Amino acid sequence: MATKWGICSAGKISHDFMVGLETLPAEDHQAVAVAARDLKCAKDFADTHKIPKVYGSYEELAKDPDIDVVYVGVLHTVHRDVVLMFLENRKNVLCEKPLAMNSAEVGEMISAAGKNNVFLMEAFWSRFFPVYEQIRSLLRQDAIGEVKVVRAEFGYSLCDVPRAVERELGGGALLDIGCYCLQFALMAFNGEKPESVTAKGFLHETGVDETVSIILQYPRKRQAILTSTIVTTLPNQAAITGTKGNIQIPSLMWCPTSLIVNGKETQFPLPPTTKNIHFINSTGLSYEAEHVRQCLLKGLKESPVMSWEDSKLLVSIMDEIRKQIGVTYPQDQV
Ligand SMILES: NC(=O)c1ccc[n+]([C@@H]2O[C@H](COP(=O)([O-])OP(=O)(O)OC[C@H]3O[C@@H](n4cnc5c(N)ncnc54)[C@H](OP(=O)(O)O)[C@@H]3O)[C@@H](O)[C@H]2O)c1
Structure with a gap:
């Protein structure tokens, strides 16, 4: 059915x-x-x-x-x-x-x-792209040893998009695109809560963040370093380095079609379409749709890949980052 x-x-x-x-x-x-x-x-x-x-x-x-x-x-x-x-x-x-x-x-x-x-x-x-599935599989198999350093960046020139800059529309680099870097780091550290969060950023004239860099620190000298901006286009790469090797997403870390593991690159082609799309690689939205179908068929109320705890941890870190860089929204005032 x-x-x-x-x-x-x-x-x-x-x-x-x-x-x-x-x-x-x-x-x-x-x-x-x-x-x-x-x-x-x-x-x-x-x-x-x-x-x-x-x-x-x-x-x-x-x-x-x-x-x-x-x-x-x-x-x-x-x-x-x-x-x-x-x-x-x-x-x-x-x-x-x-x-x-x-x-x-x-x-x-x-x-x-x-x-x-x-x-x-x-x-x-x-999280449902084959590249991300492959990353989780490699981490489960301990293929790169203990994860020590995670890096991710997501930057695009979005200052002319009202939704990306207006405070009343929930604008700002962190909520719009920085959250992708954060979810990547949290996945790489298997949902573990960082012991500290440090953020520095610059605000747009509307009061939302236009560039933000974040360091998450974990016990046993483990770190994630994340940057996000709406003022310019970054290389948009991500990498996870462990004690025995590394995993790199060479570009478009939020919707990737290739993965480099210890220097060896593998391609993961997207479902094709002839239709116009607004956002790059959007046919990859099909992966999450199929995941939701599988969860519903199993009678699950939350996804094991993007769980309620994952969402709670992610937003609690975003709250802390916003506190440090001075970004508030009308919704914070209730
Ligand atoms: N997964 C991804 O790759 C991806 C990419 C882009 C955006 N997003 C997320 O998707 C959401 C929508 O982004 P979008 O680019 O699709 O935005 P959008 O086209 O500007 O707006 C989406 C819908 O939001 C409703 N809306 C617009 N302005 C509103 C307002 N002032 N008050 C209440 N509702 C309003 C409208 O619904 P009606 O049609 O009913 O009028 C509009 O069609 C955001 O949360 C964004 O973070 C995800």
Whole structure:
């Protein structure tokens, strides 16, 4: 039986998610409804992606009994409110990253998923790429020994994108793209909580962070060094170095198609598409969609690859980084 998806919002990432979903077998995945704040936008989206049901409000989607799981692609400033509504209507949810604006919001969402006995996952699509699967497999096999140093960087010139710079839209390098570096480091250290977090950064004129560098320190002299910026394009590489070897992602650390292990490179081609996409390598969104299907088939309420604890740890570190560099959002004031 196909997993029946409801799509919440007709924005850019929702479009790319659909393109990813369309690369998967129709007998496994079907988008059965889309909701947007404006019915016309939802209709246009439904026409593009051949989705049978259309709603002009998220509430109507939440009441649709024929949905297995909702993909939430709204701005992160409203993730909390929108996701809580779906969870309270007993809908399973895959919610775009970052799961919410701060620890308090993430805590509420995870409690609501538990209380309503439904699935919730933060959509860190990177973790489901074959490159990331391969990295976890190598780490499990102790292929590079004890992990000592993790490096990651994600930088793009995004200062002309309102969503990336406006404080009211949840802008800032950390929440938009730095979170990818952080989730990479946390995965490399197997979900371990760092013993210290140190961050330095520069703020944009809107008060959000435009460049931020972070050092996570772990016991036994282990470290992660992470940089993220919205002012320029970085090489966008990542590396994990252990006592016996190293693993490198040569580029696009958040959506990689190649991996170098002790100098030997292997390619991992993406599912192809002829459709237009907004974000690079977006057909790789199909990997997380298939992972969600497998979790639901097993009756899981959280993903073993991107667990509730992973989301909680990640956002608690982001809160600390923001405290150190002086970035706050209206959501922090409640
Ligand atoms: N996984 C990835 O690679 C990836 C890439 C980009 C973004 N993202 C994440 O996906 C989310 C959306 O990003 P996007 O680039 O798709 O953004 P977007 O196209 O600008 O907006 C997405 C949707 O958010 C809703 N929205 C827009 N402005 C709003 C406002 N002022 N108040 C309330 N809702 C508003 C709209 O829903 P309606 O259609 O209902 O009007 C819009 O279609 C963000 O959380 C972002 O971090 C993930």
